[in-house]
Every structure is written in structure tokens, then in C-alpha cells.
Amino acid sequence: MTVDTIGRFERALEGLEVGFERVPAADASERIETIVEEPAVGAPLPFEGATLPESVTTTPTTADLERARTGITPVGFAIAEYGTVAIESTADGAEPISLYPDRHVAVVAESDVVPNLSAGFDRLESQFERGRDSVVFATGRSATADMGDLVHGVHGPGAVDVIVLEDR
């Protein structure tokens, strides 16, 4: 993982008007807390030393999901070139948590940021081999121009932040 890849990721996210933060895992909870708008729901973070803020509901009911203004999920990997995060369909609900609330906060380990789509597909293929075979490449915010002008946040989130854990 080169610093250049992270720089490229940051620039791509900037172009997509997606927030970018780079923090040590130990500081993740604190940093997420400053970003979330409550109520918030989340899928547990699988990164050692990184936790979700206590105010985040991690076993949401459908009503919690409907009410939530922020959804926080880990993502399997990210693609620097396009500013893409790979959200998995997991039993703890990462897919709907990343989709229903207005704001999605994606947490990714720095070592999981790959340079380009081709490297992304390499990761995808190894995931498929391990049985994780439903993934969304999400890039930027939900958008439409069907009503005559570009509008964000149609069916999916209108705001997205990516938190890169620099020591993971």
C-alpha cells in the first residue's frame, strides 16, 4: 500500500464530494461521533481496536433503520482510482444500513485500499472464492437527473463519508 494510492483515493473522493478522514483505529470511535447525525445505526466494525460510538444502534429494528439519519458500516475494500467502496451483503445488515439513512459513513482499513478497478476485481474474485458473493461497488452519492437537474440522495444516501484506518 503506497501513500500515493491513499492520495489518489482522497482526490477521487474529493471529486465526488465525499468526506475523507484518515485516523488510527483507536481514534475511530471519537471521529465517527463528530460526523454522525443521530439517530444512527451501524454494523459492527471488524477492525481490532476500532469501535462504533455507544449511541449507534447495532442491532436495528426496521423502525430504527427507517428513522436513522446516519448508517455506519465497514467495507471490505476500496478502489482508489474511482473513489469506490465495496459494501458487502452481510447478515448484520451492512447493505440496508449503508442504503437507507441519508448519510453513509464507510470505514475501511488503509491496507484494503487498492489502486484501481483491476486490483479491485482481484479482491472481489478472492472474496467470491471464500463465499462472499454479494457486493455493491458504491461510488459517491445517490444521484439522478431525471427531474431536469442533477439532484443527490434519491433512493440512496445524499451524503457519504469515508474513514480510512491508517494503522490497519
Add this chain to the structure above:
Amino acid sequence: MAQRTRSQQADRIRHLLETEGDAVHANASSFDTQREAAYSATDDLEALRTEARSIKEDAIDRLPELLETAREAVEANGGTVYVADDAADANAYVADVVHTESEEHGITGDDDTPSVVKSKSMTTEEIDLNEALAAAGIDITETDLGEWVLQVADDTPSHIVGPAMHLERAEIAELFNERFDPDEPFETAEELTQFARDYLADHIQEADVGITGANFVVADSGTITLVTNEGNARKCAVTPDTHVAIAGVEKLIPTLSDLEPFVDLIAKSATGQSIAQYVTMLSPPTDSPTLSFDDPEEPTTTGDEAKADRDFHLVLLDNGRMDMREDDQLRETLYCIRCGACSNSCANFQSVGGHGFGGETYSGGIATGWEAGVHGQESAAEFNDLCTGCSRCVDACPVKIDIPWINTVVRDRINRSEDPAATDFLVDGLTPDMEEGGLDLGKRFFGNIGTAAKAASATAPVSNWLADADPVRGLLERTLGIDRRRDLPAFQRESLVDWFEKRGGAAASSRRASRGADVDIDREVVLYPDVYTNYVDVDRGKAAVRTLEALGVPVQVPDLPESGRAALSQGMVATADRQASRLFASLAEDLDADRDVVVVEPSDLAAMHREYERLLPERSFERLRDRSYEICEFVYGLLENGADPSALSNGNGAEPVTYHSHCQQRTLDLEAPTVAVLERCGYAPETTSAECCGMAGSFGYKREYYELSVDVGERLAEQIDGAKTVVASGTSCGDQLEGLLERDVPHPIELLAPGYRV
């Protein structure tokens, strides 16, 4: 569907130009500009396109095997595959799934009607799924904003990617204000979108079944790929616990790694985005917990339990596709990834949109293949003529489909399906074509233009005077459909071939060439006298001869057969085939003698370099292609090899010239050499960006298309307005521009030839 008369077709096109033209043009042309930018920013674009095409070639070749692989994979995941023969079969299956699902699990929502939410899918438009489900007592709601607007308006899609592209914001606001009667009238796109989001969210939460299309289906893992910007496909797929995906069988690709070039290309070609917002790869049933908006306080289920709750059906639709696979000419259509790039790059589409340039479902260039394959030739006949063969879509297509050729072939088949008219025997004796009876008289006239031109030239100026007379224009309009508002070409009494012979032929040309140059350039040229250069714009032919001689190259101008270009434009493939063979036979000795064939008219060169691959044996095609050049391209080569540009007419070093290349010339990458030659000769050329002049040979002469051709031409004329010198490479471009600008528009070679003064 009954064929429209010429005047009904003209009225319809005029109506579309007025009502939908502005919105379609704004949207399609901006997509096209963004696509060009995205393509040129992609380093390995050509490699990607080639790879994508070869994956599709392989997949369609192995389709029966991939169908079985996909079935096994989806079933192993816990889903079901249904291969539907046709629309009725597919619709009945889906209705059955919805009914079974709502009986087993009860109906979600307040009333007793099962409900379905749907993500945008052209395939379900193809089979009229919405109507079929409604008839089966099922509520169905589109969730893609564009599709939903059309559902509210009871309208049909006008574009594969932007289905409501033809509607402007104010029209949508008016529609919504009338239909939903909000407290505060909707005005902005934000207000409209917010309302749609809330309205559709309720429907998604209450739906019993979610239906999506699939952009790609990975056979060996049973993964469906959905490419969207809004996120509604994700919601439709994972919110209800039953998901039905409907896709044409051609969407199958072998493995996950085959998906990569398509994910990289599809958004670039569709809208110019580097990647779509959401590329969803699902191998359902997924692990995502089901959501129960009926029981909102229940925790969402987790673990394996969730998977058991989910149900997935993949409906793979044949509906004529397996027959298309067996059809050597239509097979390529199945490589289409439905990005809409052919529509966006098409000048005619940009003016009338998919309601003019489309059939029952599909629109734009590739729609001819789709409609002919899934709905039959009659549906394709409705709009097939709107492809002028300009070939601008060829570079836009991410899978390199030869869309103009598909249009030519289908036109040919339509020609052959007409019943012979009682008067055909009269025409048969007069035209040397290979066509059977029943062909539209206008098509037959334009397809045999060489014969007509020869006769008109022999009788000029009487023929010109006669052709301009009112009674004759009326007759031409009635019988051949030639619009009387269009200026006809003026035929010259002395053809280029005659002029060349009179001044001493090849021997005199050799003497002139040896006087002309100090550098020894060992080339000999056969200048191809196309119909237009030979009989109408003889001056550009003379300029080409003089230019070549001044640069030290001896020229021959033999009387050569027609190229077949005119016949191809009318879909007369057999005639074109015979003409191509005759032309090759006439040139074979020159090719063997290492002479170069130089062509003035770009569309004739395009025939030799593109269509002849379909008409001649491979070796003949390659020999002619490798030794034939566009005139300015050839001059560029001479200058690069030491010929002296001072022998030509030179500008002052920065002499402004506006240069309009030609659609087919641009596809052949031949705009740049002309620009380079103009620069070498002291001009400062500025090129035009408008896609096409909208004339394209016979197209603009035809009564039903006259106004469309003027509409397209005006976009070019606006770019050129005010320029001091305007040059254009193509016959039809020159004609169209001269008509619109009311000034001379010579070929660039006329500007460069010795003795020309600006």
C-alpha cells in the same frame, strides 16, 4: 402496424422536432460530449473495447452451455431459474411468482392487492410486463424516477438509459402538480425529487416482490449485476423478501473476471461517468436481513435464518434471441450492453429522440437489430430509414458493433418483403440493379443514382433546367419523394473523365508531374471518379488532379464503375455487392502494378474500407483497403515524404479556414491529415464539432426527412456562421452547407490546388 405514408411520417417528425427535440438534444448531446471526454481520458480504451467484444463473442457462441451453468449456480445458491420462450411465457411466470408469494406470506401493506416495485428494465418494457401484471390484478410501481414519471404520464421511454429524456422539468412539474395536488406547487428538481423519493419509499416498503433487470449475469457464480445511479435497484432487490430479476439470455457472461471490462466501460459509454454510483453484484438469495416494515419494532433477522426467508427467481428471456444468434447479420446485436451511446452520438436521434428513432421498445441506432429480432421486421421498418449510415456510432459503441451495417441489412430485408408493384416491370428494364420487385421507387432511384447522373450529364444543361421546372419537381416529389424545397445537384455536361481525356490523359499527366516536382516521388495514382465528382462537382476532381501533378505524381482518371455506396444507403446489398466486385475487377491490374487509388468522396472511401469487408473476398478487400487513400490523406503522405508544399496554393501562415470534415471520414480517423495539410500550407483550420450535416446522401432529399435534415444541419451552420472561408470534404455536407449558408463551400483540395485564391 401499418406503414405511414410519406406525408404522415413528415408530420410526425415535425411534431417530435417541435415537442421533444429541444429536451432530447440537450440531454443526448451532453451525454455524448461527456462520453467522448471519458473515452479520451481512458488510456487503454481500445484494448478494453476489444476485450469486451471478444467476451461477448465467446459468450454468445457458448450461450446454451452458459444457460446450464447459470441454472446450476443459481440453484446451488438457493434460487430458481426460468427460461421464458416469449413475452407471454415470462409474464405468466412472474405473475405466478407474485401470487404464490403473497398467498404464502400474506400481503404486505393495507389492501388486498399484491404489490410489486420495479427497477428500470428495458427487457420488461419489451415484454410489456406492467400491463400483464396489472391484468393479473397486481399493483406495480416503477421506482426509477424517469420511469416513474412516464408511468404517471402514461408515456413510453424515449431512450434506453434516460427514459424520460424528452420531458423538461417544467413539464414534469406541471404533470405532478395536476396529479398529486400538493399544498405548495412543485417547481425545482429538488422538490420533485424529494416528493418522488418519499412517495416511492412507501411503495418499496410495502411491496411483496421486487423486480429488477440485470445488466450482466455471471454464469458460473449466478451473480446478477445491476448498474444504477439512484440506488432504487438495490432497494428493490433487497427490501422485499422475494426478488425477481428478468434479463435477456444475451446478458450471460462466463465468469466474474469477464465482468471487469464491462464495469469499466458501461458508465463511460452511457453518461461519461468513470463508474456508475452503484454497481451491485448479487448472488441471491443474499445474506442481508429481510426488513419488515409491517412489524417495525421486530429486530431485523440475522444469520442463516435470513437467507432462508429470501426467495430469488432469475427469468432468462429468449423472445427471438436464440434465433438472432443463428442469424449471421443480426447476431452482433446480442453483444449490445444497452448503454445508449449509439443514440447519443447520432445526429438524427439528437433531433427527434427515441419516439421518432425507435420501434415498439428499443430506440436509437442499435434498435433496428433489437426490434427486428424481438418484435419483427415491421417494427424495425418504422424508423430504420433514420440511420443515414454516417457511422458516428461506430466509435461510440463500447463493444464495437457495426451498427450501420445492421441497419443496412435490415433495410435490405425490408425492401425484399414489399409486394412487387404492378409497374415494377417498367422500372426493371431501366435500372441496372440486382433488386427484386417491390422496392420503393425513391430508394430505387437513389440506389441507381450513377445511371441517372450519367443520363443527366449527357443532356445537361437541358436536364438541369428541366429538373428545376415546377411540374418536374412536383412529379419528382410524387413519384420519388424528392422534396421540392431541396436544391438539386447541377449536372455538368463535361464529366471529369472526359475533361481528363481531353487534356491528354495519362501521358499528359506524366509530363506535367515530371515538370512539377524536384523531389523524386515514385508513386502513380488512379483517381476514383465517384458519381458526384465525375458529373456534378467536377471542379474538386480537377483540383485533385492538379494538386497531385504539382507534387510530382502522375494521375489516371479511368471511367470506373460505381462503388455501391448509393445502393448500400438504400439497403440494396445485392446491387452493392455486384458493384463492389466490378470496381475491384477494374482496379485489380492497377493494384498489381502498385498504383495507389485516391478517392475524393469520403463516403466512397468508407465503402472500400468498411463495407467491402462484407462484400469482397478477404484478400481482395485487404488489397484495395491497403492501397486506397482519401485525397488529403494522400497529399499529407506526399508532404511528409519531401514533396514541396509551395507548389500549392498557400495561405499567409495564419489564414483562417473553417473545416467541416465528414462523418465517415472522422470514423476513419481522416480528419487529422486534412487539418495537418491545411496547416502545412499556411492556413489556420478550425474544425467543427457538430456530429453530422444531416444530409447524408439521399436522406435530406426525401420529403419525409427534409425538415429533420435541416434541423440537424442548422446546428452545424450555427457553428460556422461568420467564418470567412468554409471547406467541407463530403458531397452531402457541402450541399447542405451551401443551402443553409447560401455561399460556396468547396472541398479542401480546391483551396489547396495550384492557382486557387482565397
